[in-house]
Amino acid sequence: METYSATEVEAKWQGRWDELGTNLFSREDLASAENPYFNLMMFPYPSAEGLHVGNIYAYTGADVWGRYQRLKGHDVFQPMGFDAFGIHSENYALKVGVNPNDLIPSNISNFTRQLRRIGAMFDWNHTVDTTDPNYYRWTQWVFLKLFEAGLVEKREAPVNWCPSCKTVVANEQVIQGLCERCDAAVEQRQIEQWFLKITNYAQRLLDGIEQIDWSSRTLTAQNNWIGRSEGADIDFPIVGRDEAIRVFTTRPDTICGATYMVLAPEHPLVEALTNDEQRETVDAYVEQAKRLDLKARQYVDRPKTGTWIGAYCENPITGAQMPVWVSDYVLIEYGTGAIMAVPGHDERDFEFASTFDLPIKRVISRDGSNNAGPMTEAYVGDGVLVNSGEFDGLSVAKGKRAIVQKLETNGLATGQVRYRLHDWCISRQRYWGPPIPIVYCDDCGAIPVPEADLPVLLPRLEQFKPDDSGESPLARDTDWCSTECPECGGVGTRETDVSDTFLDSAWYFLRYPCTDSDEVALDDEMVKKWLPVNSYIGGHEHAVLHLLYARFVTMAFHDHGILEFGEPFEKFRAHGILTKDGRKISKSRGNVIIPDDLIAEWGADTVRLYLMFLGPFEQGGDYQETGIRGPASFLDRLALSVAEASDGEGDEHVLQAMHRTIDKVSSDIEQLKYNTVISALMEYLNVVREGGRTCVKQELEPIIVMLAPFAPHLAEELWERLGHNSSIFESGLWPEADPDLAKVETFEIGVQVNGKLRGSISVTAETPEDEAMALARSNERVVTHLDAGEVRKVIYVPGRILNIVVS
RNA sequence: GCCCAGAUGUUGGAAUUGGUAGACAAGCUGGCCUUAGAAGCCAGUGCCUUCUUGGCGUGAGGGUUCAAAUCCCUCUCUGGGCACCA
Known part of the structure; x- marks a missing residue:
């Protein structure tokens, strides 16, 4: 029997959709849509291998959603684009020895062919390619707007530095502390880089979570990533100096158990407080900490190291003198870069104190009794204060308040909220990205490129491989680098770092409805009509970076008067992962399916x-x-x-x-x-x-x-x-x-005797209990079991179950 | 270490959210049709059993309940994320 030929049918309808523009919006269509619905999905990085079955899975699921919305009568705008800048493409281009400028267009055309073949209803009239100057021109504009809003800052930050290749390497290129390419030990180095001040928005990003309809696991991940902690900043006066060490703690209640202080190796007071006797040891330690690469530095299971710097602090509650140490388990980038160490009630401090024979004091007890005997591990649970003088007997929560209050009256403490979220470093000492639109002038400093001069074009470099200069390969193109200072017209030099790929994707959804405009990044009429995005579907691997950056840029633009809304995606759903025979699909396993x-x-x-059909899409x-x-x-x-x-x-x-x-x-x-x-x-x-x-x-x-x-x-x-x-x-x-x-009139419901199924009866929702019982009694098997004893109880849930308890 | 998700037949997975566990498929077995079958149609398929009966059964162990895959406690394993965040 002839049914149908998929090849013919699919070619026929794809041809007809193209011909009639079924899935395309003209500028007028976009402006006049009555029932707009923006169905967004995460755009791919166009690899040379092409789309794999996992991509197809994700895009099909998102397309199903869009088509469903369309069948419900919405005017569904469903664009697609390509996230083609970045280290991924660049590394691949280096590996195969082809210029990314040549590689990317062919990858994009292959991806487009595949995406068309699956019959998704993409609007190919509104596509973006992040490497197109007509797109990254506006990425640079986004940077300028954030600059105007005071959210851009240049400062020193550590990077992984390979002393042999003399270049910056990404965390992924550090293998067990060694450079992936030359096996030299990687160290950290401080260089000047551009940051976006996302931390200004930490609380807003947290608050916004309440108002958006997102997969809960994505929201949980963002919540944890932002990492809000409530506690206090407390000053510990330095013995013999008119100065104090300020620490942040979430456990002020344990202050009487603080037995020493620790400074991060980079803390400015390390230099100032080290005495002559300790100088050599401390300098050596700090030097060694610096040499560790960023990844090794953060490796938790390393044994604790550190050294006493020869100074003391005074505990502001007990007045006890406590030695000041330096150790790399304290991080300069969190809190104040210094801690009060409470080994009795913090696992890391306990480990450190055990290693260096520092006193361990119990100040919290589970039940309020003052347990004698040495502690064998840190107790981090709730309980009651002990060995804390006037504060004995208070609960942990009350103790926190009481101690902070007392210190506040002396000006030694303030309540403080801190976040783990770091500012977003967007500098990349690489080639394949949008040049950061900044010009340096000896007289005027770092000056943003005027909007009218955008784009700052990425020049075609044949030698785009990073070299031993430690700067972006762009620095080698001296013609490109030299320019005029936009401020004074004098000699200027271009910033040679390019921006992070995540900046390209932090705003692409705003551009889709506006790709018809060459004059402005965002066409107000279209933005008003189509944004925020109604539904966004993508991978959970972007739960924190991309999805947080997009929210940040949207909020910043809202505050800067560019957008009327503060959240970019009303609804977000993370799709699940496709496995093959129960195993993750990956290139290294060799089970990739094209x-x-x-x-x-x-x-x-x-x-x-x-x-x-394989499983629940999420x-x-x-x-x-x-x-x-x-x-x-x-x-x-x-x-x-x-x-x-x-x-x-x-x-x-x-x-x-x-x-x-x-x-x-x-x-x-x-x-x-x-x-x-x-x-x-x-x-x-x-x-x-x-x-x-x-x-x-x-x-x-x-x-x-x-x-x-x-x-x-x-x-x-x-x-x-x-x-x-x-x-x-x-x-x-x-x-x-x-x-x-649709209403079901008669149900087959189970009849249980003592919770065990013995038969079934046919009832309606209205069948009364006595009638149901009568039906049950007409069932032989049921009766056999009822005969075993006296009916004690009957549970009858109409339409669900009849359970007879017999004993 | 912390956080998140999960564990159900041979396999992918269902289960009205506490109410007849195994829907829908795949695979396998048998049959019809066919020159043929990666086609179509029909039947069977959780395990044990004394085989129209009865028992067991949703990672393991306990508990709550008339009733538990579903709720509670303890544990094991798998996948993912974060990682010395004071």
Whole structure:
């Protein structure tokens, strides 16, 4: 029996969509859309390998959502672009010896071909390529706007430095403390870099979490990443000096248990407080700490190291003298770069104190009793203050308040909130990115390039490999570097660092509806109409960086009067990960699946349907190729049914099943449970075809509409074969369930005796208990078990269960 | 170490959110049809059993309940993220 040829049908409908511009918006369409819906998905980095099946999975799931919104009557704008700048592309280009300027366009065209082949409804009129000067011109503009808003700052920051290659290396290029390329020990070095002050927005980013509809795991990740801590800054006077060491602590209640102080190696007071006797040891220690690369420095399981610097502090509560140490387990970038060490109640301090034989004092006890005997581990739990003089007996919470209060009256403490979030360093000493639009002038300093002079074009360099200068390869292009100072017109030199790829992607969604404008980055009319984004779907791996940066830029633009809204994405859903035979798909495992052959063999519709059938979209699924036959034959049977269908009235029993299916599908698709949507459609088709019956068209039409998001080509084809002459996506055809028909009248419910299933009875929602009992008693098996004793209790939940307790 | 997610037949996964565990598929077994089958159709398929009966069964162990995959406690394992954040 001839059903359909996927190749022909798919080519036919893709051709027709292109020809009619079904998925395209003209500038006028964008301006006049009545029911706008911006369906965004994370744009890919166009690798040389092409899209793998995981990408297809993600984009199909997002496209299903967009097509579903369209069937519900929205004007769905669904653009796609390419995140093509960055170290990824650059490293690959270096490896294969091709200039990224040549490599990227061919990768993009390959990606475009693949994305078109899966039949997603992308608007190819509104696409972005982050490496296009017409795009990065505006990325540079974003930088300038943030600069204007006072959110850009240049300061020294540590980078990994390979002393042999004499270049900056990324964290990923440091393998066990050694340079990936030359095996030399990597060290950290301080260089001047550009930062965006995202920390100014720490609290706002946290507060905004309350108002957005995002996957909860993504919000949790952002919450943890921002890492708000409440505590106090406390000053510990330095013995013999008119100065204090300021520390941040979340546990002021444990201050009486502080037995020593620790400064980070980079702390300015280390130099000032070190006495002559300790000088040599301390200098050597600080030097050694500096030599560690950034990754090794942060490695937790390293044994604690450090040295006494020869100074003392006074505990502002107990008055006790405490030695001041220096150790790299205290980080200069968090808090004040100094801590009071409470070994009795902090695991790290305990480890350090044990190593160096420093006193360990219990000041919190679980139950308030003053347990004797030495502590064998730090106690970090809740409890009651002990050995704390006047504060004994207070709970941890009350102790915190009381101690901070007392110190506040002496001006020695202030309540303080701190965040783990760091400012965003956007400087990259690399080639493949947008040049940071800054000019240095001996007289005027660092001056932003005027908006009118954008873009600062990235010159084509044949030698783009980082060299031993330690600067971006751009520094070698002296013609490019030398320019005029925008301020005084004198001699200027360009900034040679390029910006982080994450800056490109922190605002791309704002640009999509505005790609028709060359004069401005953001067309106010379009932004007002289409933003914020209604739905964003992407990988959970971007839970913190990309998604946080995009929120930050949006908030900053809002405050700077550029945008009316403060949150970019109303709704965000993280899709799951596809595994293969239970294992992660990765290049190193060699189990990467390129979808082209699969699509050539089965067709895009079958592949789409299969991928969506694997598991809940937000949880991912396991790819096993044999499974594709199920969805394939489902589509075949559906096509067969359409071919056989006659006109006329639908069978009532089938129509009831149909409306129940509409009900279930409509609610499951909202929750992205595409797998159960598909199984519901399969179940319904099984009812339609039960016992080899031939069906009527009326019974098939709604199922074809509901299938359309998953298998758009075949849905169009069957819709046409059923006699319709406009696109199935044109006029909001999503069906609505008739509640009367969808209602289930009689249920088979289980009958349990003492909680064990012994039979079932057929009831309605209104069947009263006595009637249900009577029915149960007519069941032989039930009766046998009832005979075992006296009926003590009957639990009857109409429509659910009848449980009879017998003893 | 901390945080998040998860563990259900041979496999992917369902389960009205406390109410008949295993839907829908894949695989396998048998049958029909066929020159053929990666086509279509039909039947069977959690384990044990005295086989129309009964018992067991959702990572392990305990608990709550008339009733637990679902709630609570303890633990194990897997995947992911963060990582000396005071």
